[in-house]
Amino acid sequence: MLNYHAINNPELTQWSFTETKFNPLAQGKCESVMSLGNGYMGLRSATEEAYIGGTRNLFVNGTFNRFDDLEVTELPNAADVTQVELLIDGQRFSLETGSVTDYERTLNLRDAELTRSFVWRSDQGKRIRFEFKRFVSMHDLHLIGMKVQLTPLDEGITLRLASGINAQMSNSGSQHFHEGEKRIFDKKYLQLIQTTTESKVDFVMNALHSFWIDGVSAEIKPQMEIERRKMEMAYSLDLQAGQTLKMQKLIQVHTSRDADVEGAGELEKLRAHSLQALKKAEEAGYDQLFEQHRQAWASIWEKYHFEIESEDSFDLLALRFAIYHLMVMTPVHDRRMGIGAKGLSGEGYKGHSFWDTEIFILPFFIYSEPKVARTLLEYRYLGLEGARRKARENGFKGAMYPWEVAWPSDGEVTPVWGAVDIVTGKQTKIWSGFIEQHITSDIAYAVWHYYQSSGDQQFMDECGYEMIFDTATFWASRLEWDEEGSRYVINEVIGPDEYKEHVDNNAFTNYMAHFNLQLALEYYNELKTRNPELLSRLESSLNLDQASREWQEKADALYLPKPDERGIIAQDDTYLQKQIIDLAPYKSQTKVGTLFQDYSLDQVNEMQISKQADILMLFYLLENRFAPELKRANYDYYEPKTLHDSSLSFSTHSILASDFDDKKLAYQLFRRATEIDLGPHEHSSDAGIHSASLGGIWQCVVMGFAGVRMLNGELHLHPKMPDTWKRLSFPLYWKGSKLKISITEDQVEIKTDQDAEIELVIYGKKTAFTGQLQFEMIHI
């Protein structure tokens, strides 16, 4: 359905992808993968004209609201500004009627611009050329720009164009907004206010329409309509054959949570500011506003400059696709906000953040722009309050991070009910919010990862130590004493593999908890000499004296599952005893979901079927604790039993394949990871793109193909590029220095502009350089 070759625009090769035929049954695909945004807001790319099956979404980061006590908080779907209804000769324009030629909908990643163009022939035989453009400004975070252009080719037409602001939107029926004032200023500027019902966040939406006919500004008197939760301007006019109507719609979006607007908390000030901003935008006009936006993106691409020479030009495009979406979803402007599992591109997972951020996305920022990584970790620091509350509520101590988090102080926000159980006909209970506890050590791990790679001592002093100590304290209180085995165990959890609920001693969970305890101990001992003042401050607030003794005792006695005679580590206490079924019928991407049409979750729980990388994840995160042969044996055992029914699975498998030098498999799995959003499955992205998978794509390349790792605080490099690649180059931050790493078939070159000496380990050999270093590729 999507074309990855810039067919009509060679300049955009590896920078764009194109839908060449509109498919009304699969609108979610392009709506999501072509969604626009700037970290402040995300705009799903629904078509201007509405279709049954379309989903219009506009989310502003961090504006969470809870519909009622039975639901969990979520990012509310703000008023729609993108719908434009076109009546042509009295008939509603729709691509489902008449016929269409030269259809193209393209997302240009370089300029972050969505375009759509085609020639439509009405049922009456009149041909009309349409062009649409749209961007969400990276220069002015509050600005959306749209352009609509129509040219009747054969005969004149009568046109009615209706467009406005529509706050009748909801989140699949849940309405998060009070209806606010709707106002038209100067018969021209539309302003609509909506306020979230529980969190009381004011949204101010302003919109403006301007027209040109054949390039000449045209005043068209609108019919103004204010309906319930909706306001609209309808413009009627006649266009002759060959005449071109251009409509420009500019939109300003503000909320009372805007940190960049003084007095944003006062609605009248915010309204005035927002209207003023719209008038300023009007003066500049679409083209100039777009140019500012384009330049902002040019800086971004300069910062994240990747080069890939591959037999398949798709590979670089897929990587850019990942970076593009990481840019549009990440709230670099405000540390009170996280990254949603679907970014800002759909309702899926309600805008909540999971371990996806720390384990799958954060490495990208750690190595590409450490200050953003820090912002994201500060978001978790702000979340300590909610994590401590969750611990208390569950009878534990310290900080028990929520499985899903929204506004940081909200704490746990995982919903409780999921899809239907085909056996009982009831909805399945979602246990993750209660017992998927590895998130707490995942966050501690991320702090450690960031600190080791960036050397950001200030962050550790201000946030990091406290997070690591209090998460360790949680684990110490969480472990259960197993009298029979004379050891501590962790019963009744869900590991990364969410098909297995209420399991005991999930290996990933136990090892990561152990890591967390050990790390706390290590830092505790370090701080005694390095910063006794800070330690004493933390000691009194976190009761470290007693806690640290407990960490030691419990870490020492924590059960860490060991490999059996085959070298297989059991995913949990009972996994290896469960029934094995043939997963072949469910292994293709389009069939994954059908497993639960045949079996209930309870039934799957009793089979050796894994949703995603579980124990394999551990081999990646704590790689030097496990021997390469062990990893391969476990890969060979578990992969056939894994459905990859999670976007977190393929990239991990790919990196592991790189680790044990299976370049072909690594590349195959990299491609599978890119297909999660960009592949042929028409509905895989309906609820939004897959944030973790996008981070995973970057990891496949940098951690997998380039073999970049942080081990024991050292930068390791172990390139093993796919055979189809001739060259790979990318930027990498290490302890404050920006490196540029270029890998060809024969050699590796590392450059840095800074003066500092860079230490690293190449193919296992420690070395150091200043300025530039070259070494030969070792071929496997």
Next chain:
Amino acid sequence: MLNYHAINNPELTQWSFTETKFNPLAQGKCESVMSLGNGYMGLRSATEEAYIGGTRNLFVNGTFNRFDDLEVTELPNAADVTQVELLIDGQRFSLETGSVTDYERTLNLRDAELTRSFVWRSDQGKRIRFEFKRFVSMHDLHLIGMKVQLTPLDEGITLRLASGINAQMSNSGSQHFHEGEKRIFDKKYLQLIQTTTESKVDFVMNALHSFWIDGVSAEIKPQMEIERRKMEMAYSLDLQAGQTLKMQKLIQVHTSRDADVEGAGELEKLRAHSLQALKKAEEAGYDQLFEQHRQAWASIWEKYHFEIESEDSFDLLALRFAIYHLMVMTPVHDRRMGIGAKGLSGEGYKGHSFWDTEIFILPFFIYSEPKVARTLLEYRYLGLEGARRKARENGFKGAMYPWEVAWPSDGEVTPVWGAVDIVTGKQTKIWSGFIEQHITSDIAYAVWHYYQSSGDQQFMDECGYEMIFDTATFWASRLEWDEEGSRYVINEVIGPDEYKEHVDNNAFTNYMAHFNLQLALEYYNELKTRNPELLSRLESSLNLDQASREWQEKADALYLPKPDERGIIAQDDTYLQKQIIDLAPYKSQTKVGTLFQDYSLDQVNEMQISKQADILMLFYLLENRFAPELKRANYDYYEPKTLHDSSLSFSTHSILASDFDDKKLAYQLFRRATEIDLGPHEHSSDAGIHSASLGGIWQCVVMGFAGVRMLNGELHLHPKMPDTWKRLSFPLYWKGSKLKISITEDQVEIKTDQDAEIELVIYGKKTAFTGQLQFEMIHI
């Protein structure tokens, strides 16, 4: 667009009307005028397959809920059960694609059945015959039945049919429901619970699908989906050419306000009851259920048996249309519920009741089924609590009835903000809830009207006197003393003409207030002798001793505007001094709304433009206070200044035209009244049918053409049938006796089965009869 001749089914002549071409831009028309219901619930007739611009509504009477403090309470839009998505060979079936022949959508009024049939040729050239049927049972108030039938004519097809219960619906964005449990029983019965957010009314929806192929029951394994606020079954199968698939969907709807279900307040009991009812319905099957429904409607039509022989067969159809909708909208089963201004056919006016019920609809029931009239007045009796609260809150005494009412104890529920003011760009404030006060005397008038015509002394003793006394007490407290004129005046009101706000001494309001005061005095004096015990009870609770003295004093000194030298009574103190503009450009039905594209309400307020019958209304209600010549003079003055921008206008004008013997005009205006919903205007019924207009259609015929009136407690008959009519016969209740009145060109016949002697006044001459009476028509 609508065809009123039963083209393909002569048996349904004057019983049905048909849409012969589907118009996706005007779906609201058929959705409303073809809506189904049974007084308990109303189902808008949206098509099974969804279209942009369609509106799906299911309302259950009396289940009001308020979204938030900024909105007023309204009838919530319950989960949709009617949508059926059909994928044919992988393409979504839509009448906007391919081509269609033999299209018919018909509302059969006799059987209250909606049918739709056509042959659709896909873009691939395959022809398929479709048939749809639907009813909302009048036998089992909780039952909806649907049938879908498909026959591929040329080649086999692959079909996917998805259908279920969708609670993602809202009222134009306002979500009134908490999401409740969704459950599938026996992989077959869908059950969805939703509970209103503020009023806490539980809704239980159950649905079931059954299939037959060529008449043989077919088990098709569904794919079950439970999404947010939604559950669905998807059935996939292949159909060969000539094979017919029949799908039957049965739905049970219950709420915790059901008075007919024991333990309805306990959700578990209600769920069990509802599921049981669905299983019982399943046993019976669509055809038997429909037959029970058909018989219930046969009894209704027997009860309201009209005959009209007219040159235009449309006339009887229009009357039956009115009676049909009065039946589907009126909650005869529960006196806690009223009649919405749009019935149960759309979101318009939020399900609220206005004076429409008492003045425009009630006469139909008073003379056709008095016990229903009583139920409707009891609803107002229950509303006394809210009326007294409104009086207190406004600084008055007694009962000040709300302009709009919902759940009776809620009191005033008129919204405060309306459409945009084109001058200021702000929303217009709706003043009716504050100052449109004539509703209070309208209700007193209705009590009197019912009592005079039915002789129902029990109702008066239990409810009526109290209502009349306490409304009079309101007026006594409301009147303002005008020192200069030495009289009581009523300033700052809105009369029936809502284009004039904040006027002083609206003639209608003053006369009706006077009527109310006089009526209270009359009954007060009557009760002294007739029922002193009751009077003494009311005296103490309503403080009648003092109140009655005030009624007398104020009625005597209340200013009642008199005609000027031209015989014109001023609509209010300033109306006649205002600017007169040419209304011709706005007078046609399709142009009415455009007035406010040119002028703001403030500007219209300063012109002699009336929305609807105002002073003319008075001539009808208090007809023997005004001379015929005066009525005609005022008609000729005001009508050209009246836009009839209210469905309450034409019928009143028609009856007045009958009153002054202008038969041609009366018939013309009757036709205009029928056109409000049945006419060619494509959007007039978008928000729902016009309840008052439907009552008005009946009044045009019975009060206008047959000249039936209650004057001074006597039944008057003054027939003046349109020249194009040969015969009119109808039932009429009078003081407990059911009469059958038949009017031909030459004579009038009145029959009664009862023994009682009937007294009446024919063409001004008092007479009496038992059994049967005939007299000659007087031709004008």
